[in-house]
Amino acid sequence: MGATREEVVKVICQDYGNDRSRLLDIARDVREQLGCVDSPAVDCIAEVLSIPRVEIESLVSFYSFLYSEPQGQVQIRICNDVPDMMKGADRIASELEEELGIQVGETTPDGKFSLEYASCIGLSDQAPSALVNDLMVPRLGAGTARRGVQILKERGELKELDKLLIRDYGDGNNAHDLVRSACSNNIRKAGEVILAEMRRGAGLEKALAMSPVEVIREIKTSRLRGRGGAGFPTGMKWEFTRAADGDRRYLVCNADEGEPGTFKDRVILTERPDLLFEGMTIGGYAIGAEDGLVYLRAEYAYLREFLEHALAKRRELGLLGENVCGKEGFHFDIRIQMGAGAYICGEETALISSCEGLRGDPKNRPPFPAQHGYLGKPTSVNNVETLCCVARILQRGSGWFSAIGSPGSTGTKLLSISGDCMRPGVYEVPFGIRLSEVFAMCDAQDPMAAQVGGPSGKMVGEADFDRTICFDDLATGGSLMVFGRDRDVLEIASQFMQFFVHESCGYCTPCRVGNVLLKERLDKILGGHGQPTDLEYLQRLGESIKMASRCGLGQTSPNPVLSTLESFRSAYEERIRDADDVEESGFDLQSALSTAQTLTGRKSVHFED
Amino acid sequence: MGKPRVATTSLCGCFGCHMSLLDIDERILSLVELVDFDRSPINDIKELSGPVDIGLVEGGCANEENVKVLQEFREHCRVLISVGDCAINGGIPAMRNMVPLRECFREAFLDGPTVVNPAGKIPDDEEIPLLLDRVYPCHEVVKVEYHLPGCPPSADTLWEALNALLEGRSLELPYELIKYD
Incomplete structure (x- = not known):
């Protein structure tokens, strides 16, 4: 006989030291072992952790990989x-x-x-x-x-579904014993910063020969900016975190790449995990942290064992743990925190909430994570790619790094290219590359548009193909989707809006309600019922949502509409009806009445045809 | 030239907006000096007689009859005004929009705790207009020129709006008239 539900929950909670801040892990394990986190399981957890039921229920209902009802095997x-x-x-x-x-x-x-x-x-x-x-x-x-x-x-x-469903493993480490995945890396162009080879410890040894302040100065000199999308200078972030009051500090790696069309972190985690862990260790040294967290998105759970193995190897080599590399007094270790399926958790304050075992709700800023982050302590949250850059900068020097790319955006950028091109995949290119050069590289024939930076980024058309990829022109966290001539930009914008409607955490009204209204109005135009005033409505509503939302999601979610209004206005205007056509409202009487007709079994008497 | 003609109707509303119109008190005497009333619950005229200058619509569209009346108003009125929150947003009746119509019917006619319906039949009399799948605000059914918010809009708001429209000046409502808490 198996253990009872109570016993299972008790053991799981004990595994996490009955620590409320590990509730996300607890819920994940309960879901895995019991199939779902149903009401009796919620009761058990609430009792063991001495917390109200509602905290568990709200957590479970928030994440798409947690369920309150049984799911299929x-x-x-x-x-x-x-x-x-x-x-x-x-x-x-x-x-x-x-x-x-x-x-x-x-x-x-x-x-x-x-x-x-x-x-x-x-x-x-x-x-x-x-x-x-x-x-x-x-x-x-x-x-x-x-x-x-x-x-x-x-x-x-x-x-062992993999044995049943997968015939061939992918290239590189995808075929590693601990990964065994059918994914391909599709590395089309490897650059010198991220995808070049590196000996373990090469950057770390140099860092540990300097003082933490010198390491931060080195990063500042390299003019490295965060690769997640916002482009905040990494050196400055670390300086703030180091200077903040607190008895503990944390370095968190954001490996929750959820921006649709982004997959470069998957490739880094598969092929260069050591570069990342090295960058984290250097970051820990620089800000004075002993604990590092990798927040790994639930979709990449298949990489967890492989990453744990890489961490174990580093501990063995003395690159993690107590007195790292023999440096007296510098202790640093890394834990992998699994996510549970929520785009919003890629936003740094939401990510911190999630690490703390809460719903992935963004927090108010200020205070910024550098002062008041994970568990209230000074925390630096950095993107996977940023931390890889750090390791390489320490290895090869800030002068070498800042000579690559453009003046305002130094180094290389990994692009995840998908859509209508012959060679989709990962490209490591220097910042400042023109969009047209990117198209040539990925063999996109006669593209009509590109979505730079995912749904939260910008849709650009032919007029912008000479613009460059960098923080000061077309910024991207990595996502670049190419669209050919036969695609409908409004249809694409509508699908992006559907994504935001789904992923809004629901905390602020402009984002929760506004995105739904934007999508409805856009679909009205798509359905051929648009009126000239609808364009102004979309513009004004979009701007309101951006202005009034608390976090990056709401501040960027109207972009699919606003950027297509800007770059592809004619696609809207072609579908708009004449202003004098007052009869036309898009109201569909037949479909509005059909349910009642079915239920009552009779036809309309007011409208006979 | 005759006086401007005004028509009013209540669709899926509670007549509260019409009550508010009556709250203009003695000013109603001035109003009848200014305009002629066509179809309205106030004079109990049931049908529109012809072209009308201003149509005031209370309530949203919950059933086919509401749609029919609204379309007639649209056809005959030069300017159509959505009066009150039900006309503008669907209001209280639109709370059912969260529940599929099938479930609304089941609760109301079949399974509700106070329902006595041995035949288990959903009423299908032609006198009862068919419900729409959800409650629609008026401007989603026909084009509407103006919206007067409030639940109900106060008598002063209605009075101000009508006078502004009749005098052809732009409407300026002081803060007190559009603040609701």
């Missing part, structure tokens, strides 16, 4: 970001709906399969793709998804 999440939809993700979905006899969002009656959509799982260059439990399944061709499900249906035992 095999959970299929079809990625529905724009590049995946362009490659037929909806066809895959209907194929599976037919094969399983359920709709997206449902579980089969035998409890074997659940089917749902996922926002972006980080495989846009290998679309269409799906996440099956923890297993990445890229490049789904016609019929392959159906065949995969048929294979699983025939099996009684649903273990």
Whole structure:
């Protein structure tokens, strides 16, 4: 006989020292071992941790990888970001709906399969793709998804899905024993900063020969700016964190890359984990932290074991732990904190909330994380790529680094390129590269538009193809989607808006409600019912949402609409009806009445035709 | 030239906005000097007689009859005004928009704790207008020129708005008239 629910929960809580701040881990484990975090499980956790039920319920309801109701043993999440939809993700979905006899969002009656959509799982260059439990399944061709499900249906035992579903492993470390993934790295262009080889410890040894202040000065001299998108100078962030009052400090690595179309961190984590951990250790030394956290997005859970192994190896070599590299008094270690499926957690204050075992709600700023971050202590949150740059800067010098790229944006940038081009994948390019050069590189023939920086970035058209990728012109955290002539920019904008509607945490009204209104009005125009006043409405509402939202999500979520209004205004105007056409409102009487007609079994008497 | 004609109607509203119109008190005597009333619950005229200058609409569209009346108003009125929160946002009736119509019917006619309906039949009499799938604000059904917010808009707001429109000047409502807490 297995353990009772109470026993299971008790053991899990004990594993995390009955620590309320580890509630996210506890809920994840409960979900894994009991299938879901249902009401009785919530009671158990509440009792063991002595916290109110509502704190657990609100956490579970927030994250898309936590469930309060049982899910299928095999959970299929079809990625529905724009590049995946362009490659037929909806066809895959209907194929599976037919094969399983359920709709997206449902579980089969035998409890074997659940089917749902996922926002972006980080495989846009290998679309269409799906996440099956923890297993990445890229490049789904016609019929392959159906065949995969048929294979699983025939099996009684649903273990080791990779052996059943995957024929070939990907290149590089994707074939590593601890990864065994079908994902490809698709590294099309390796640069000198991130994707070049590096001996373990090469940067760290140099850093430890300097004082922490000197390390920060080195980073400031390199003019390194954060790679997550906002581009804040890393040296300055570290200086603030170091200077803040606190008995402990934390260095947190943001590996929650969720911006649709971004997948470069997946490649870094697969191929250069040591470069990242080295950068974190240097960062810990510089700001005076002993603890590092990697916040790893739930979609990348398949990399966890591999990363843990890399950490263990570094401990063995004395590159982590007490007296790192023999440096007396410098202790630093790294823990991997798993996320649970929430785009908003890529925002640094939401990420901190999530690490603390809370809903991923953003926090008010000030105080900034540098003063009041993880568990109230000074914290520096840095992007994966930024920390890799740090390790390389220490190894090769700030002068070398700042000679690459453009004056305001030094170094290289990893681009995740997807969409209508012949060579999608990861490119390491110097900052300052022109968009047209990027198109030539990825073999995009006759592109019509590019989405730079993901949905929260900018949609640009031909007039902007000579602009450059850098913080002062077209900034991007890495995502670059290419769209060919036959794509509909309004349709794309609408899909991006759907993404934000789904991912808004709901805390502030402008974002929670405003994005829904934006999408509704955009869809009205798409449906051919738009009026001239609708364009002004979109513009004004979009600006209001940006101005009145608390965090980066709401401050950027209207961008799909606002940037297409700017770059592709004619696409809107072509669909707008004449201003004098007062009868036309887009109201569809037939569909509005159809339910009542079915329920009462009679036709309308006021409108007879 | 006759006096400007005004028509009013209440769709899915509570008649509170019309009560508010009556709250202009003795000014109603001046109002009838200024305008002629066409179809309105105030004079109990049931049908629009022809072209009208100003149409005041209270309430949103919850059923087919509301849509029919609103479309007639749109057809005949030169200027159409949504009066009050139900006309503008759907208001209290729109609370049902969160619940699918099928469930609303089940609660109201079949499963509700106080329902006695041995036949288990959803009423289908033609006298009962068919409900729409949700409650729509007026401007989602027809084009509306102006919105007068409030629940209800106060008598002074209505009076000011009508006078501004009749005199052809722009409407300026003092803060007290559009503050609701």
